[in-house]
Amino acid sequence: xxxxxxxxxxxxxxxxxxxxxxxxxxxxxxxxxxxxxxxxxxxxxxxxxxxxxxxxxxxxxxxxxxxxxxxxxxxxxxxxxxxxxxxxxxxxxxxxxxxxxxxxxxxxxxxxxxxxxxxxxxxxxxxxxxxxxxxxxxxxxxxxxxxxxxxxxxxxxxxxxxxxxxxxxxxxxxxxxxxxxxxxxxxxxxxxxxxxxxxxxxxxxxxxxxxxxxxxxxxxxxxxxxxxxxxxxxxxxxxxxxxxxxxxxxxxxxxxxxxxxxxxxxx
Amino acid sequence: xxxxxxxxxxxxxxxxxxxxxxxxxxxxxxxxxxxxxxxxxxxxxxxxxxxxxxxxxxxxxxxxxxxxxxxxxxxxxxxxxxxxxxxxxxxxxxxxxxxxxxxxxxxxxxxxxxxxxxxxxxxxxxxxxxxxxxxxxxxxxxxxxxxxxxxxxxxxxxxxxxxxxxxxxxxxxxxxxxxxxxxxxxxxxxxxxxxxxxxxxxxxxxxxxxxxxxxxxxxxxxxxxxxxxxxxxxxxxxxxxxxxxxxxxxxxxxxxxxxxxxxxxxxxxxxxxxxxxxxxxxxxxxxxxxxxxxxxxxxxxxxxxxxxxxxxxxxxxxxxxxxxxxxxxxxxxxxxxxxxxxxxxxxxxxxxxxxxxxxxxxxxxxxxxxxxxxxxxxxxxxxxxxxxxxxxxxxxxxxxxxxxxxxxxxxxxxxxxxxxxxxxxxxxxxxxxxxxxxxxxxxxxxxxxxxxxxxxxxxx
Numbered sequence: 001x002x003x004x005x006x007x008x009x010x011x012x013x014x015x016x017x018x019x020x021x022x023x024x025x026x027x028x029x030x031x032x033x034x035x036x037x038x039x040x041x042x043x044x045x046x047x048x049x050x051x052x053x054x055x056x057x058x059x060x061x062x063x064x065x066x067x068x069x070x071x072x073x074x075x076x077x078x079x080x081x082x083x084x085x086x087x088x089x090x091x092x093x094x095x096x097x098x099x100x101x102x103x104x105x106x107x108x109x110x111x112x113x114x115x116x117x118x119x120x121x122x123x124x125x126x127x128x129x130x131x132x133x134x135x136x137x138x139x140x141x142x143x144x145x146x147x148x149x150x151x152x153x154x155x156x157x158x159x160x161x162x163x164x165x166x167x168x169x170x171x172x173x174x175x176x177x178x179x180x181x182x183x184x185x186x187x188x189x190x191x192x193x194x195x196x197x198x199x200x201x202x203x204x205x206x207x208x209x210x211x212x213x214x215x216x217x218x219x220x221x222x223x224x225x226x227x228x229x230x231x232x233x234x235x236x237x238x239x240x241x242x243x244x245x246x247x248x249x250x251x252x253x254x255x256x257x258x259x260x261x262x263x264x265x266x267x
Numbered sequence: 268x269x270x271x272x273x274x275x276x277x278x279x280x281x282x283x284x285x286x287x288x289x290x291x292x293x294x295x296x297x298x299x300x301x302x303x304x305x306x307x308x309x310x311x312x313x314x315x316x317x318x319x320x321x322x323x324x325x326x327x328x329x330x331x332x333x334x335x336x337x338x339x340x341x342x343x344x345x346x347x348x349x350x351x352x353x354x355x356x357x358x359x360x361x362x363x364x365x366x367x368x369x370x371x372x373x374x375x376x377x378x379x380x381x382x383x384x385x386x387x388x389x390x391x392x393x394x395x396x397x398x399x400x401x402x403x404x405x406x407x408x409x410x411x412x413x414x415x416x417x418x419x420x421x422x423x424x425x426x427x428x429x430x431x432x433x434x435x436x437x438x439x440x441x442x443x444x445x446x447x448x449x450x451x452x453x454x455x456x457x458x459x460x461x462x463x464x465x466x467x468x469x470x471x472x473x474x475x476x477x478x479x480x481x482x483x484x485x486x487x488x489x490x491x492x493x494x495x496x497x498x499x500x501x502x503x504x505x506x507x508x509x510x511x512x513x514x515x516x517x518x519x520x521x522x523x524x525x526x527x528x529x530x531x532x533x534x535x536x537x538x539x540x541x542x543x544x545x546x547x548x549x550x551x552x553x554x555x556x557x558x559x560x561x562x563x564x565x566x567x568x569x570x571x572x573x574x575x576x577x578x579x580x581x582x583x584x585x586x587x588x589x590x591x592x593x594x595x596x597x598x599x600x601x602x603x604x605x606x607x608x609x610x611x612x613x614x615x616x617x618x619x620x621x622x623x624x625x626x627x628x629x630x631x632x633x634x635x636x637x638x639x640x641x642x643x644x645x646x647x648x649x650x651x652x653x654x655x656x657x658x659x660x661x662x663x664x665x666x667x668x669x670x671x672x673x674x675x676x677x678x679x680x681x682x683x684x685x686x687x688x689x690x691x692x693x694x695x696x697x698x699x700x701x702x703x704x705x706x707x708x709x710x711x712x713x714x715x716x717x718x719x720x721x722x723x724x725x726x727x
Contacts, residue, residue: 026484036441040534042541043441067541083441085478212533212542215439215480216664217449217505218525222516229509229516234666248516251616255518256543258617 002081005057010137013064014107015073016049021058023086027051029118030092030111030206030238033058034214036083037071044068045211045233047111048087058086061110061138088214092204092238095119097178101171101201102146103127103164103192105184109138111206112183116145125149125175127168129188133158165191172199179204182241186250193241203241207232209252223249278381281310283388288597292567295453295536298594299363299388307392311339313377314384321374322386327713330354332371332386339389348397351390356425356467357418357712359460360447362391364557365709368589394464401470406431409726412495413437414481417445418708419699420501421465422715423722428471430723435495436473439480442532445503446700447708449532450524450558452565455591482669487695497694497722500682501715502667504700508660510553514611515657519547519618523554523562523658530565547653548572551621553608554658555585560595562656567598575601577608577650579626584636605639606648611655618655623648661705671695679704688718696722 006018023033032047044066050059064073075081092115100122104112109128116124124145129152130136136158142148150167151159160166165188171177172195180203182192189205196203209221209232216234223232224245230236284300285291291298302310314336322332331350338347351358365371367387375383409432413420416438424434442448444461469475479485481502490498507522509515526544529535533542546569552562555578567574576595578585581604585592596602606623613619625646631638663680675683675691681704682690682697690697698714700706 023484026486038541040537040540042533083478085439085441085480086484088480088483212525212528213440213449215483215505216666217507218528219507219509219522220525222509224516229511234664248616251518252516254616256545258518259545259547 002084004075004077004079004081007075007077010061011134013073014061014135014137015064016059016061017072017075018057018059019081019084020056021084022056023048023084024051024053024056024058027053027058027087028091029115031087031089032214032237033060033084033086034088034211035060035068035072035081035085037068037075038082041071041082042068043083043212043214045088045208045214045237047114047206047237049110049114050117061107063107085214088233089237090235095122095179095181097202098122099175099177100124100179100181101127101175101177102181103129103168103184103188104142105129105164105182105188106131106135108182108184108188108206109142112181113138113141113145115181115183116142123147125177127152127164129153129164129184131155163191164188165195168192168195172196172201177201180241186246186253189241189244190246190250193244193246197242204238205241205244206238207236207244207249209249210255223252277313278377280313280382280385281306283385285594288599291454292598295568297457298454299590301395302385302388302392304396307339307389308342310385310389311336315376317376319376321376322371322384325373326354326371327709328354328716330371330390335393336384336386336389339393344393344397345399347393348399351393352399355712356422357464358390359394359464360418360456361709361712362387362389362394363456363460364447364451364588364707366588366707370709394460399467401467403429403471404431406727409433410435410495411497411499411722411726412490412493413499413501415439415445415501415503415699416443416465416475417501417503417699417711418447419503419711419715419718420445420499421468422712423499423501423698423719424473424715425468425471426716426719427722428468428473430719430727432723432726434473436475437479437481437485438475438477439483440532441477443475443477445501446505449528450561452527452531452561454564454568455561482666487671487692491694496726497696499715499718499722500670500690500695500697500701501699501711502664502697502701503711504661504663504681504705506662506664507657508662510608510657510659512608512610514613514618517611517613517618518616519545519653520611520655520657523552523558523656524661526562526656527558527565530569536565536569544569545654546570549652550574550654550656551650551652552576552656552658554578554660555580555587556658556660557587557591558661559656559658560587560591562658563600564595564598566654566656567600573601574599575603575650577603577606577621577623579605579607579639580628580637581605584628586636603650605642607639607641609647612649618652621650621652621655623650661700663701663704667701687721688714689721
């Protein structure tokens with residue numbers, strides 16, 4: 001169980017892992033797993049990037065950003081992930097709109113692709129933005145699944161210099177999209193949602209708040225959606241972007257960065 | 268040769284050694300140290316072995332208490348454990364967490380003129396010091412799946428295993444014990460006590476599957492297809508109840524479940540744990556039950572600042588275990604009475620004050636406790652806080668809906684069962700907090716055991 005059967009570095013700090021896992025048998029698009037890599041390790045949520053029921057595997061794509069992803073990055077093919085629970089979260093509803101605009105920011109490309117791949121009978125345009133050329137990953141997969149219309153980098157090292165929202169107003173005015181999907185950093189999803197709201201285009205976002213158990217037990221992942229408190233782990237992680245309180249989410253994501261890990265006592 | 272105590276002092280209990288408050292708030296070591304052999308024997312000698320045995324009747328699982336106490340006097344701890352095990356497989360846990368003052372010790376005849384017998388401490392003494400080999404006669408081809416690894420599931424599993432039935436236990440988290448693992452802190456219930464009592468079930472053949480969540484990773488159909496004849500749902504009430512006031516999502520506001528899960532399950536109090544925790548200098552814990560006390564005491568150990576418990580009623584009405592109320596107040600934790608949170612005020616995303624309505628007690632008694640209302644002057648009190656922990660109860664998880672649409676729920680979201688613990692879905696039983704809402708460890712154990720007996724009657 002949870003054996004790593006394939007490992008690929010997509011960039012200098014983004015990895016794709018393929019894991020043997022029964023989770024593949026129950027998995028639906030939009031769901032995630034909680035993993036723990038070591039004794040006394042954290043539990044962290046990771047979106048299921050890809051799954052294959054007949055070959056019994058799931059794939060995770062993650063960026064090395066914290067202590068747990070660092071530990072996970074050290075595991076090699078043949079190693080096991082200590083604990084893996086899933087699939088968790090509410091699967092996303094199937095998109096039925098004729099014209100879909102999918103927007104990915106940074107590592108949001110992985111969850112976005114996992115959803116885009118399952119959209120059928122729709123014309124899909126995609127916009128993808130990342131820090132620089134090196135951190136644009138899975139571009140070939142994105143091209144396979146959609147019509148990539150715009151690519152942005154912060155430094156202009158690939159595509160256009162700028163942000164995914166730079167030309168969004170024009171696009172929405174020009175083309176009649178039935179649905180927007182936006183997955184990426186909180187400020188990016190907030191900015192996209194603000195614009196699409198003006199054009200009244202339904203917009204789905206995928207949230208990544210801090211979680212502990214991932215099963216609705218702790219409430220650490222609570223987000224405000226339409227002025228109602230929701231637990232992203234069970235009610236989400238996908239929500240209507242026009243109803244999410246992004247500024248609260250952004251603040252909550254920084255809870256332990258701001259005031260850190262200061263309470264530690266001797267055994 | 269151990270000397271007995273004199274008749275004159277028999278109305279006084281033998282004192283139980285505890286770590287001193289000033290020392291224990293520096294660590295997570297178990298506070299109550301328990302009796303040594305001489306102390307246990309002297310306490311046991313105080314038992315009158317009365318005719319009516321109110322302790323047995325008042326025990327939710329009817330342990331033959333006078334009988335095991337006699338075995339302590341006879342220095343036969345192994346037999347004492349055997350007697351307890353006939354009714355309860357988890358004396359190490361129950362001796363520590365049961366509200367004895369409301370159960371076995373409530374009507375103790377010795378208590379009429381003096382201190383009741385310290386039954387919980389004696390039960391714990393036996394559990395910690397006796398040894399026992401476990402065996403059972405295998406029943407052929409009988410398989411039951413038990414969902415969850417909290418007290419009711421473990422008790423159900425224990426009872427089934429003793430009847431020789433194969434049991435597989437499924438737990439969603441990475442560690443076993445349910446609320447005893449994520450909720451109750453080490454200083455009240457050491458992990459090694461939970462591990463020991465679970466390992467006894469493994470010796471009896473319990474098959475354990477962690478990281479599997481019913482309704483998500485597997486379905487009831489999968490389990491029936493795998494040959495399980497019956498399924499027991501002991502999935503607890505794990506969803507935190509929130510205040511539903513403005514400002515609750517500010518940073519620094521935790522549900523008690525989150526705070527305690529970080530501390531207990533994830534061991535965030537240890538320097539070598541990866542899970543972060545923040546405890547500020549002005550900690551307010553809202554609630555008056557055991558969970559509130561556990562959260563406050565854990566916070567006490569993680570900050571040099573002020574820790575206060577804020578409760579709608581007063582100390583007299585607190586539903587927590589009596590010994591823990593005393594332990595809590597000895598640990599430099601303030602109790603602020605007759606306050607009910609109104610809203611949380613913050614700045615820059617972080618909590619800074621809690622505004623409360625002042626309350627007053629009325630003479631009307633509702634479900635055993637005096638009702639409180641807002642004070643007639645409509646006073647509001649503003650209290651400074653940088654950490655708020657909300658411990659006002661737990662509800663059943665709404666994820667039960669993913670398990671089966673055919674399992675009927677009550678209006679409280681608990682699972683509906685008949686008096687044989689059968690749900691509305693054939694061959695599926697349920698017990699513990701998922702049918703009652705959040706309650707005690709021992710009532711969950713009693714339900715698990717009774718449900719197991721119902722299953723055994725059907726199977727054998």
